[in-house]
Amino acid sequence: MPQQVPLYQVDAFTDTPFRGNPAAVCVLDEAADVGWMQSVAAEMNLSETAFVCPEGDGYGLRWFTPAAEVSLCGHATLASAHVLWATGRMEQDRRIEFKTLSGLLTVERYEAHMEMDFPADAARPSEVPGGLFEALGISQALEVLRGKTDLIIRLASAGELRDLRPDFRLLPPPTAGTTISCRDSLPLPSVSMKIRSPALRIAFRGHTGRPNSAARSCARIRPRPAAARFICACAASASASAGRLSPFPRGCCMSEPTCWLNGEFVQASEASISIFDHGLLYGDGVFEGIRFYNRRAFRLHEHLLRLQRSAAAILLELPYSLDEFAAAIEHLVAGFPEPDGYLRVVATRGKGALGVDPRSCPCGSAFIVADQLALISEERRRQGARLICATTRRLPADGLDPRIKSLNYLNHVLARIEANNVGADEAVLLNAQGHVTEGTADNIFVVRDGRLMTPPVSDGALEGVTRSVILELAPTLGIVAEECTLNLYDLYTADECLLSGTGAELIPVAEIDGRRMRDCPGPVSEALQRAYTATVRSSAAD
Numbered sequence: 001m002p003q004q005v006p007l008y009q010v011d012a013f014t015d016t017p018f019r020g021n022p023a024a025v026c027v028l029d030e031a032a033d034v035g036w037m038q039s040v041a042a043e044m045n046l047s048e049t050a051f052v053c054p055e056g057d058g059y060g061l062r063w064f065t066p067a068a069e070v071s072l073c074g075h076a077t078l079a080s081a082h083v084l085w086a087t088g089r090m091e092q093d094r095r096i097e098f099k100t101l102s103g104l105l106t107v108e109r110y111e112a113h114m115e116m117d118f119p120a121d122a123a124r125p126s127e128v129p130g131g132l133f134e135a136l137g138i139s140q141a142l143e144v145l146r147g148k149t150d151l152i153i154r155l156a157s158a159g160e161l162r163d164l165r166p167d168f169r170l171l172p173p174p175t176a177g178t179t180i181s182c183r184d185s186l187p188l189p190s191v192s193m194k195i196r197s198p199a200l201r202i203a204f205r206g207h208t209g210r211p212n213s214a215a216r217s218c219a220r221i222r223p224r225p226a227a228a229r230f231i232c233a234c235a236a237s238a239s240a241s242a243g244r245l246s247p248f249p250r251g252c253c254m255s256e257p258t259c260w261l262n263g264e265f266v267q268a269s270e271a272s273i274s275i276f277d278h279g280l281l282y283g284d285g286v287f288e289g290i291r292f293y294n295r296r297a298f299r300l301h302e303h304l305l306r307l308q309r310s311a312a313a314i315l316l317e318l319p320y321s322l323d324e325f326a327a328a329i330e331h332l333v334a335g336f337p338e339p340d341g342y343l344r345v346v347a348t349r350g351k352g353a354l355g356v357d358p359r360s361c362p363c364g365s366a367f368i369v370a371d372q373l374a375l376i377s378e379e380r381r382r383q384g385a386r387l388i389c390a391t392t393r394r395l396p397a398d399g400l401d402p403r404i405k406s407l408n409y410l411n412h413v414l415a416r417i418e419a420n421n422v423g424a425d426e427a428v429l430l431n432a433q434g435h436v437t438e439g440t441a442d443n444i445f446v447v448r449d450g451r452l453m454t455p456p457v458s459d460g461a462l463e464g465v466t467r468s469v470i471l472e473l474a475p476t477l478g479i480v481a482e483e484c485t486l487n488l489y490d491l492y493t494a495d496e497c498l499l500s501g502t503g504a505e506l507i508p509v510a511e512i513d514g515r516r517m518r519d520c521p522g523p524v525s526e527a528l529q530r531a532y533t534a535t536v537r538s539s540a541a542d
Contacts, residue, residue, distance in 0.1 A: 006087075009046070010079035022046055023076035025083045028053040031060065034069070042066045050076040052084065058097030059084070061105070071101040078114055081107035123147045135170035136180065137163075155182040162338060258335065259369040260328040262319070268369055277365055279348025282356055283408035285364075286310035289373075289502040290343040292333045294540035297343065300326060302465050303502075304345075310404045311347060318347050319364040332370040342373035342503065348407070375441060375503045376425055384510025384520035385499065387439070389488060390415035390427040394437040394460040402437070403463045412440040426499065428491070428512070431460045436486040442501035443467040446486065446494035447524045453490070456483040466500045466532075473531045479524055491515075496522030506532055 006027045014020030024044040026037075031053055041049035041064035048070065051062045061080055063073040077098060084090040098105040107116045126146035133139070136153075143154040155161050161182050261271045279285035288303045297303075304322045311318050320328075329343060345368045352361035376385060392415040400406065412429070419427035419440070426439045437460030438444055444461075445454045452474050455461040474481035491497065495518045497509035506529050508521035521529065 007040075007044075008079075008083050010082050012075035012078050012082075021075045023073070023079040024049040025076070025080050026051045027083060027087075027089070030054075037062065037064055038067075038069070040064075048073045048076040050080045052080045052098075055099050058099060061098040061100045063100075069101075072119070074116065077105055078107065078116060081109070081114060081116070085109055123152055126151060128153075131170060132178070136166050136178075138180075151178045153178065153180045155180065158182050258332065259367055260332060261367040262365055263324075265328075265331070268371075271367065271369075273348070273365060273367070274351040276351045276354070277348055278350065278352050278356075278358065278361055279346070279365065279407055281354070282349075283406065283410070284314075284316075284356075284358065285346060285348035285407040286314065286316065286405055287347070287407060288343075288345040288405060290329070290345065291502050291505070292336075292341055292343060293536050294339050295333050295336070296540045297329055297333060298536060298539055299465050299469070300329065302468070306403075306405060306463070306465065307345060307347065310406065313401065313404045314406065315358075316347065316349060317364060319350070319366050325366075325368070328368055332368060336370050338372070341370055344369050344371075346407070373503050375501075376507055380425055381507055384508045384517070385425040386423075387426050387428055387497075387509055387512045388419055388422060388424045389491070389513055390418045390429055392418060392427075392429065394429040394431045396432055397458065397460060402457060402460050405462065416440040426507075429460070430488070434487060435459045436488070436491060437461050439499055439501075439504075442499040442504040442507070444491075445470065445498050445500065446490055447496035447498075447522060448490070448494050450480070450524065452479050452481040452524060452528075453484050453486060454481075455486050459485055464501055466502055466505070469532065469535065470500050470506075470528055473528060473535065477527050477531055479527070488513075495519055496525050498525045498528070 008025045008027075009022055010025055011020040011022050024041070024046050026040060026049060028051060032051065037049075037051050040051075045066050048063045048065060050073070051064070052059050054060075059080075061077065063070050063076050077100075080098070081090075081096050084096060085092055090096055092109060095106055095108045098107070102119050105116060107114055123145035126144050128141075128144050129151070132151075133141075138153065138155070141153050142156055143152075145152040145154075161180060164180065259266060259268050259271050261273075273280065286307060288307045290300065290303045291298045304325055307325070308318065308322060318325075325345060329345070332343065333341070345366075347364055347366045349358050350361040350364040352358070392411060394402070395411050400408070415427040415429050419425065426442070428439055428444060429437050431437050436444065436455050438455065443454060443464045443466070445452055447453070452470075454467065454471070457463050461467075471481050471483075491512050492515045497512065497517050498521070499507040499509060506525070508525050509517060510520040511517065519525075
């Protein structure tokens with residue numbers, strides 16, 4: 001069997017590395033043993049690994065999942081053609097003929113895309129297997145069809161499809177796989193989700209294409225009498241070498257949160273830190289929460305700079321440079337299944353001996369996780385949040401400077417428990433002098449007589465990034481904004497009140513300790529919300 005062979009990973013249905021559907025491509029000089037190919041596919045642990053070798057005037061092509069050989073795979077075929085052209089094994093203008101278990105497949109290259117003819121599988125109306133909709137989280141579908149092996153479910157919109165969160169533990173065993181698609185307002189399918197049989201050991205593939213995306217970024221199927229045509233773009237994410245160079249873990253399932261842990265990309269369920277890590281034992285570490293919109297991290301520089309300053313304040317040497325954190329964030333955001341989301345960046349003192357002495361920790365630890373975060377329901381956001389003032393007091397600045405975003409949040413957790421116990425949405429913490437500081441996870445603003453006011457950092461407020469954005473935007477809207485000491489009286493008599501934070505974004509407040517605000521949301525809050533949304537969109541479009 002071959003000892004060294006070129007092995008590539010290619011991302012299909014995209015023109016950007018680390019997005020789309022990945023497939024491994026192994027280029028052989030001659031046919032290999034089936035057992036050897038199956039072992040390679042299991043090691044790669046992608047949905048499909050393609051094996052290509054010369055055969056007559058064309059190439060032989062076989063596809064393997066981590067557990068079995070399959071008779072047809074479109075995206076791995078396109079990936080194979082891309083490799084042959086990109087490495088010079090085939091001339092750019094030559095059509096490639098693949099001899100496969102499904103017959104002869106041909107792929108042609110054009111300036112902006114590739115086209116592939118492959119056997120059509122006529123689909124007919126079908127009953128829904130018992131328990132399938134429940135496992136997929138589908139309430140109703142426009143259409144359910146079945147081909148020779150696969151089931152096809154068509155939903156009404158791309159939004160419904162993107163919101164699906166399948167529970168794979170409940171999936172009934174399909175004969176081969178299930179494709180969930182939608183038409184939205186387009187004449188051709190633009191978004192789909194592919195779920196393959198657990199017996200083939202293929203995880204959920206996520207979404208292919210994007211609504212309203214160009215033809216070169218998604219799959220398009222044109223019916224023909226005896227064949228169908230696949231049009232897509234491919235992006236290479238590995239060079240000619242043995243091994244897989246993508247930063248994401250093998251078989252990475254982006255329906256599950258994926259994280260970067262100490263320089264490696266792993267699924268969140270497989271990530272682990274030592275039980276002797278001082279971040280876990282003593283809260284000895286710092287963190288940042290960062291939103292991303294349209295796959296762009298918002299105010300990334302400000303967040304990473306605050307992370308660096310927080311670490312410096314507690315004499316913690318970050319184990320990675322800010323550029324390395326930024327590169328990891330870029331890759332996580334690019335591979336996330338949705339364009340908007342939330343990142344948590346954490347740096348700890350690292351593994352050490354029991355006892356608070358940090359000298360026992362030789363090096364720090366760091367991880368970043370991408371997921372979704374909603375601090376409040378959309379209904380409550382529209383109606384306005386209900387707040388209480390907690391009896392738990394904010395730690396004084398001479399105990400722990402509020403500008404340090406540390407892992408020790410027990411003070412805020414206790415205040416949040418107070419809010420939970422009375423059915424409130426959030427709690428406001430006061431300092432030892434009875435002055436207003438902040439919420440448990442957000443800064444607080446009040447409006448009175450058209451003036452916007454927020455507590456200063458010296459009173460115990462976090463120097464929030466979103467808080468800074470609001471203070472920057474207010475003067476551009478003709479709103480007088482200032483940092484000043486606030487008491488409970490100022491909260492109770494405010495015309496408007498709103499919360500701000502990376503997790504919270506902007507949340508209008510309806511009441512505090514049972515006292516209703518005059519306006520929720522008021523004119524100042526609404527103006528700031530519009531300006532903030534415009535700022536976010538502008539940043540994401542740059």
